[in-house]
Amino acid sequence: MRVSINEIMAMKANGERIAMLTAYDYTMATLVESAGIPLILVGDTLGMIMLGNDSTIPVTLNDIIHHTRAVVRGTKKALIVADMPFMTYQVSIEEAIRNAGRLMQETGCQAVKLEGGEWMADTIASIVRCGIPVMGHLGFTPQSVNIFGGPRVQGKTEESAAQIIRDAQALEEAGAFAIVLELVPQELAAYISERISIPTIGIGAGPDCDGEVQVLHDILGMYPDFTPRHTRRFAEVGTAIKTAIEGYIAAVHDSSFPTAKQSSHLDPKVLALLKAEDEG
Ligand code: KIV
Numbered sequence: 211m212r213v214s215i216n217e218i219m220a221m222k223a224n225g226e227r228i229a230m231l232t233a234y235d236y237t238m239a240t241l242v243e244s245a246g247i248p249l250i251l252v253g254d255t256l257g258m259i260m261l262g263n264d265s266t267i268p269v270t271l272n273d274i275i276h277h278t279r280a281v282v283r284g285t286k287k288a289l290i291v292a293d294m295p296f297m298t299y300q301v302s303i304e305e306a307i308r309n310a311g312r313l314m315q316e317t318g319c320q321a322v323k324l325e326g327g328e329w330m331a332d333t334i335a336s337i338v339r340c341g342i343p344v345m346g347h348l349g350f351t352p353q354s355v356n357i358f359g360g361p362r363v364q365g366k367t368e369e370s371a372a373q374i375i376r377d378a379q380a381l382e383e384a385g386a387f388a389i390v391l392e393l394v395p396q397e398l399a400a401y402i403s404e405r406i407s408i409p410t411i412g413i414g415a416g417p418d419c420d421g422e423v424q425v426l427h428d429i430l431g432m433y434p435d436f437t438p439r440h441t442r443r444f445a446e447v448g449t450a451i452k453t454a455i456e457g458y459i460a461a462v463h464d465s466s467f468p469t470a471k472q473s474s475h476l477d478p479k480v481l482a483l484l485k486a487e488d489e490g
Contacts, residue, residue: 212320213248213289215343215387221420222409228388228421230411231429234260234277238426239284247288249411251323251423252278254293254353258435259427266352269295271309278317291345292319296353299324303336310337310344323390325351327377331384338385346381348374349415350393361438363414365394375402382406390423391415393440414440 221228230249233239234256242250256277257269271294278292292313299306310322321343324330334344349364358364365371374394381389388409391399396416403410403419412419424441427433431443432451461467 230423231426233281236280236284239281243285243288250288251291252281267296271298275316278319282318290319291321291323294324303333306333310342328380331380334384344386346386346389348377349391363393365398371398378402382408
């Protein structure tokens with residue numbers, strides 16, 4: 211059985227912190243789950259990490275479906291959340307429901323995530339009414355990067371902080387089971403986490419959220435283009451991969467790989483017959 215949204219919500223009630231990571235493919239999802247992560251996000255950051263775009267905007271529903279299927283195949287226990295891409299839920303509630311439904315039916319994920327505050331509350335309530343769990347996303351919402359003018363901390367003024375608090379309350383009332391708080395001041399994240407009963411999952415929001423989400427390739431040191439200030443490299447996997455590949459190239463060049471150990475062998479009698487045929 212997979213982790214349920216009720217178990218995730220109970221973690222907050224029990225004071226148990228929630229560690230969440232992104233994964234975009236079968237192999238990484240297998241590793242992430244085997245390390246003990248209960249909640250995996252197939253984020254639209256795959257647009258940058260997997261596809262080399264400079265934002266999440268070009269990611270399509272089919273991209274998310276393709277990658278979420280692989281993550282679902284690589285896991286048995288984790289709750290898989292699929293991100294709803296730009297313009298798959300903003301145009302109308304009907305489209306949002308249809309696209310959230312496609313994600314659930316075509317991938318086997320257990321929940322969807324979408325960005326936006328009060329103005330998204332009706333959409334979230336409608337999706338939840340259809341039986342689809344929704345994770346919200348507030349603060350810096352990357353699909354609006356062109357409005358924000360870059361990945362900037364949100365909620366620094368009284369007015370904007372009050373709006374994010376209202377947004378969080380609206381999402382809770384709409385039935386969201388958790389909310390990602392991205393790039394908001396630590397004190398605001400702490401205040402919201404106290405005020406609402408559903409878990410807050412921070413990223414660049416300080417240590418006082420109920421949980422934390424990070425982009426897997428950032429914490430592994432695998433994404434060369436950009437290292438956000440809010441991340442920490444827990445390994446230098448990118449360097450390890452490069453070193454391994456350099457070793458492979460050198461071994462091919464100096465003929466130390468492959469060896470007889472990595473080969474299959476012909477029965478000497480068959481070889482002798484072949485040679486005899488050739489000579490005769
Ligand atoms: O798409 C993503 O990976 C995200 C996280 C950064 C929260 O939304």
